[in-house]
Structures are given as C-alpha cells and as structure tokens.
Amino acid sequence: MRKRTNALRRRYQRTLNNDELRENRKNQYIAGKKVQAAIRKENINSWKHYCNTTSPSNPWNEAYKLVSGKTRNTTMLTTLQKSDGSKTANIRQTMKFMTRQLIPEDSAHDDTEHHINIRRLTEQPIETTGDRDFTQD
DSSP states (O other), X not given: OHHHHHXXXXXXXXXXXXXXXXXXXXXXXXXXXXXXXXXXXXXXXXXHXXXXXXXXXXXXXXXXXXXHTOOOOOOOOOOOBOTTSOBOOSHHHHHHHHHHHHSOOOOGXXXXXHHHHHHHHHHSOOOOTTOOOOOOO
C-alpha cells in the first residue's frame, strides 16, 4: 500500500499543465493516504489488543518473546500433491507419501558389484581385539 500511495503522490506532483487532471490525481493520492493511515491504525489497535490479552503478571510473556524474535514457529505438515493430481488427506498419508518419495527401495536385484560386496560385509560379524560383551549395567 505504501508503494501504491507513493506512486499516486509522484503522479500528482508530476501533473503540472492540466488543472482538472491534477485535482483528480490529488484526490486519488489523498484517498490512498487515508487507506494507508487506516491500515496503520488497525495494526496498532491489533497490537494493543494482543498485548492486553496476554497475562500482565509475567513481564516475559508472549508479547516480549514476539518483539524480541524469540518465538519459534512449529512446522506443520500440510497436504502434498501426488503425481496423479490428488492430495494427501492427513498427516499419516503425507508422511507415507514423503517416505515413499524420499527414501528409495532397497532391492538386491538392482545391486552392482560394489553394492553386493557392501551387503556381504554388513552381514559378517565384526570381531576386533578387546571387544567385551554387553552387560546389564
């Protein structure tokens, strides 16, 4: 809104030859300023309302945290669009869809020689000197 109001002001100031057009643009600029002032007033009223609804007994309440930038926004998973155009309906479906998309299937028939060796090495127990058995403690 500020950009729009500034543009109206510049347009009004640049109009010098045509008095009727200048007056029309002046009225548009004044109307834009009134809207901008109303938005500013509502922002202030909203902030005052927010500060009044929080607990006055604690000086380190939400208003202080919000002003100092110490609030944390928790990430809320929303729906995701599937490849067929449909969307997930809830968090469980969203998580399943994400894991299917981000974690590839681990099938042995697609392995290269390098992967076959890695699978073989992971199945062999590792024995090193100084190994001790786990105890309850």
